[in-house]
Amino acid sequence: MRWVTREGCHVDRAACAWLIRRFIDPEAVFSFVADPTEVPADATPFDMRGVELSHVGGRCTFEVMLDRFGLVDPALAAIAEIVHEADLYDERFDAPEAAGLDVLIRGLSMVRPDPDLLEITAVIFDGLYEYRRRPLLEGRQP
Amino acid sequence: MAGAAKTEWVLLAYRLPREPSTPRISVWRKLRRLGAVQVLGGLVALPRDARTLEQLGWIADEVIAAGGDPYLFEGRPGSLTQENELVERMRSEVATAYRKLVAEAETLPSDTDPEEARRGLARLRRELARIRRRDFFPPPERERAIAVLADLAAAITETPRASS
16 A cells, blocks of 8 residues: 655654554555645555644644554553654653654654655664563563 | 844744633643744744644644634745844743743752752753753853753762662
8 A cells, every 4th residue: 555644754754654564554655745735646645734644632643543543552552652752742641762762763864865764763663662562561561 | 133034934823713712722832832932913933944844734733623724834024123023032931941940950959858859850851851942042041051950960960879
């Protein structure tokens, strides 16, 4: 499936792309547009104003996607809190990792184009997911 | 002062129904946290960058969801004088916040219980991060606030951690 988002990706779009490829559509192909009117008819847009998979009621797109695709997983919920804070900084969650993740991805976006950014951040999110998941599997707190 | 404005801005003009008041307050809080300057009633501005464009876009969506009308514009003030006026208002708001932070740091007595001092420092650092995120035109007070917290941290960490 084709998925489309705005160019100049930051934390929410990077996290969503990782989520899509790992949990929703392993064959996902991503492209980037400057304006919502450029979204091809056969593609699913995300994290763009006025589309279904986007910010809703103070929640970031990653949180909305977890809901929309029924992904109930405490490790993903923990990542959602980090992404929310790194994207919105509204202090709804206690996620001290957010500030670091924000800076890392902001820096990466200065030295790499969007497709590379998604490849690199996918590894970061794989690691974050494993870090949050393993203690749950082993029945102890992270 | 004459000349052309130097900064690209993003402006949000919006109107919200008088009732309910919850979305009005939510929008107002978000604009405040972003550091937006109120140009006139219902018109706010921020220096334009990828983040401010995006964040004002989400707020515009929130205005629509609350039954209001938002308009997003990008542009420059007509003169440097007018731009400076906006910049000065933004700078003076954060300068006040930095001064308040420094005053709070100075009231943390040096003989406070070390654990309490650490908690106080953590709180002040969070506040510093909040102010810095909306500080687009740093006033001199910023360096002072950073230095005062650094000194405070040095003083506290020289104290051995209390054994529990």
